[in-house]
Amino acid sequence: MKKIEILDSTLRDGAQGEGISFSVQDKIHICQALDELGVEYIEAGNPGSNPKDMEFFQEMKKVSLTSSKLCAFGSTRRKDIKCSEDSNLQSLLAAGTSHVVVFGKSWTFQVTDIIKTSLEENLNMIRETCEFLRENDRSVIYDAEHFFTGYTEDRNYAMQTLKAAVDGGAEVLCLCETKGGFMIDECRKAVSDVVKTFGKQVKIGIHTHNDSGLAVANSLIAVQEGAVHVQGVLLGFGERTGNANLSTIIPDLQCKMGYECIPQENIQKLTSICKRVSEITNISMNSQLPYVGSSAFAHKAGMHIDAVLKNPFAYEHITPETVGNSRVFLMSEVAGRSTIMEKIQKFAPSIQKSDPIVKEIIAKMKELEFQGYQFEGADGSFELLVRKEIGKYRPFFNLCYYKTSGENPRIEKDLYSFAQIKIDVDGHFQIAAGEGNGPVNALDNALRQALMPFYPSVSEIHLIDYKVRVLDGKSATASRVRVLIESSDGKDSWTTMGVSYDVVEASWLAIVDSIEYKLIKDIEKRYQKLL
Numbered sequence: 001m002k003k004i005e006i007l008d009s010t011l012r013d014g015a016q017g018e019g020i021s022f023s024v025q026d027k028i029h030i031c032q033a034l035d036e037l038g039v040e041y042i043e044a045g046n047p048g049s050n051p052k053d054m055e056f057f058q059e060m061k062k063v064s065l066t067s068s069k070l071c072a073f074g075s076t077r078r079k080d081i082k083c084s085e086d087s088n089l090q091s092l093l094a095a096g097t098s099h100v101v102v103f104g105k106s107w108t109f110q111v112t113d114i115i116k117t118s119l120e121e122n123l124n125m126i127r128e129t130c131e132f133l134r135e136n137d138r139s140v141i142y143d144a145e146h147f148f149t150g151y152t153e154d155r156n157y158a159m160q161t162l163k164a165a166v167d168g169g170a171e172v173l174c175l176c177e178t179k180g181g182f183m184i185d186e187c188r189k190a191v192s193d194v195v196k197t198f199g200k201q202v203k204i205g206i207h208t209h210n211d212s213g214l215a216v217a218n219s220l221i222a223v224q225e226g227a228v229h230v231q232g233v234l235l236g237f238g239e240r241t242g243n244a245n246l247s248t249i250i251p252d253l254q255c256k257m258g259y260e261c262i263p264q265e266n267i268q269k270l271t272s273i274c275k276r277v278s279e280i281t282n283i284s285m286n287s288q289l290p291y292v293g294s295s296a297f298a299h300k301a302g303m304h305i306d307a308v309l310k311n312p313f314a315y316e317h318i319t320p321e322t323v324g325n326s327r328v329f330l331m332s333e334v335a336g337r338s339t340i341m342e343k344i345q346k347f348a349p350s351i352q353k354s355d356p357i358v359k360e361i362i363a364k365m366k367e368l369e370f371q372g373y374q375f376e377g378a379d380g381s382f383e384l385l386v387r388k389e390i391g392k393y394r395p396f397f398n399l400c401y402y403k404t405s406g407e408n409p410r411i412e413k414d415l416y417s418f419a420q421i422k423i424d425v426d427g428h429f430q431i432a433a434g435e436g437n438g439p440v441n442a443l444d445n446a447l448r449q450a451l452m453p454f455y456p457s458v459s460e461i462h463l464i465d466y467k468v469r470v471l472d473g474k475s476a477t478a479s480r481v482r483v484l485i486e487s488s489d490g491k492d493s494w495t496t497m498g499v500s501y502d503v504v505e506a507s508w509l510a511i512v513d514s515i516e517y518k519l520i521k522d523i524e525k526r527y528q529k530l531l
Helices: 024-037 051-060 087-094 108-114 119-135 147-153 155-168 184-198 215-224 246-256 264-281 302-310 337-344 356-371 379-390 439-451 456-460 473-478 503-530
Strands: 005-008 041-043 069-075 099-105 139-145 172-177 203-208 229-232 398-406 417-425 428-436 462-470 481-488 493-500
Touching: 005 203, 005 246, 024 041, 024 051, 024 264, 051 069, 051 087, 069 087, 087 119, 099 108, 099 119, 099 155, 108 119, 108 147, 119 139, 119 155, 139 147, 139 155, 147 155, 147 172, 147 184, 155 172, 155 184, 172 184, 172 215, 172 229, 184 203, 184 215, 203 215, 215 229, 215 246, 229 246, 246 264, 337 356, 356 379, 379 493, 379 503, 398 439, 398 503, 417 439, 428 439, 439 456, 439 503, 456 503, 462 503, 481 503, 493 503
Parallel strands: 005 041, 005 229, 041 069, 069 099, 099 139, 139 172, 172 203, 203 229
Antiparallel strands: 398 417, 417 428, 462 481, 481 493
16 A cells, blocks of 8 residues: 555644634643544644643653654744744744644745745745754655645746755645635646656645635545645644545545555544544534544435345445444434334344334334424434333433522622422432523533432533524424433433423433433443443
């Protein structure tokens, strides 16, 4: 297999995405996750741009990476100044990484109108920066910013900027499609030209943005034209519409096109590591991401599901296990008996497709969906429904009552609701109170307090996402609502829901399902260990 170097820029270019803010500890954890995946390079930030990035690089000196090389990122020297006097370059050296990524201008407009210097001085800035870093024992990856725009407007000058980097000792020329607007043929032409001109001297790389929806496609085209270094962000987030998505590029190259991007045994970790990075970043992972999304191998139509149960090749381009994902059969009014059977037989293998209970489950499911439930998005609640219908369910507690109240103005910051609850656990009554930022938060806190003495693992559950959908907008504040929550215990995640005219009650139903789902899974895991 031909080797393709992967550089992940989650901690640098990805950090420029809207709503993304990493702590130093977040960045360390993401580095460890990417190292476990086996990417070649981790572009971890610009030490000259802010104190937090410099603190991170100092902390990373205490962390051992086994597969990945950490890279500091920065610009070429400023105009009309010596490299030795440039504070940004001094920060790059102080970061202590063996590899650095420096960017320079390829587009004449950027040179003359943005940084306001001469074309010749820009070439000097590129060459001298690379020379300076090489003299200080750093391996240099040169990012040619706005290369494709510069190439289109003035090919000769754009190529001169690359030559300046090569003359300065850069080991990789990475062509940056910075504005993300170039079409496939334009990208192919430019990369092919650069590979023919410089490909025997240095490695050629590609860095694309997704403004035209072509970041992945242009990255793959670049590899076909001879690029051997690909930059992107694991989950594709970043400024504007995001960066090239490595969770798609890596399996495309490795599973479909015959290249090696990461160690072959690590490709099965891809989904779990993407989920880990998503949790650390505190964003909801797009369910429809290719390969790693929760819907990537999800089937809903009855005929599709029936075919997949007979042979997954009918509707799946690879087996989900290849990338560490799993097949999902969505529960809805269009699902057939084959779908229901796949779920039921997890708990009751003896039940057959012709058994009357299957018909009863389908009828119950359709009745609930008419009321506003949507089981395709709530795997945990559907599993509990099946368990209840086939007699494989026992409640972990019974509710005696709950009460919620609120105060306005707030008594304390982020604290204006209170809840009281009484539950019965096998004849043992427990009363607890909670306070929180809203009635649902207060009720959740009260329920956890009440359950902890009986079920300590409840403390492991944390909320990943909370959604409220109004089902009948015409009824205004009297509308029925559906609450969908996604929960995790740090290892697994699951989704549950509740429907009611009262948003607190709908939330309560979803929370109870979430807790009971977790407790059932805990029991099953303990049982499996005994076998």
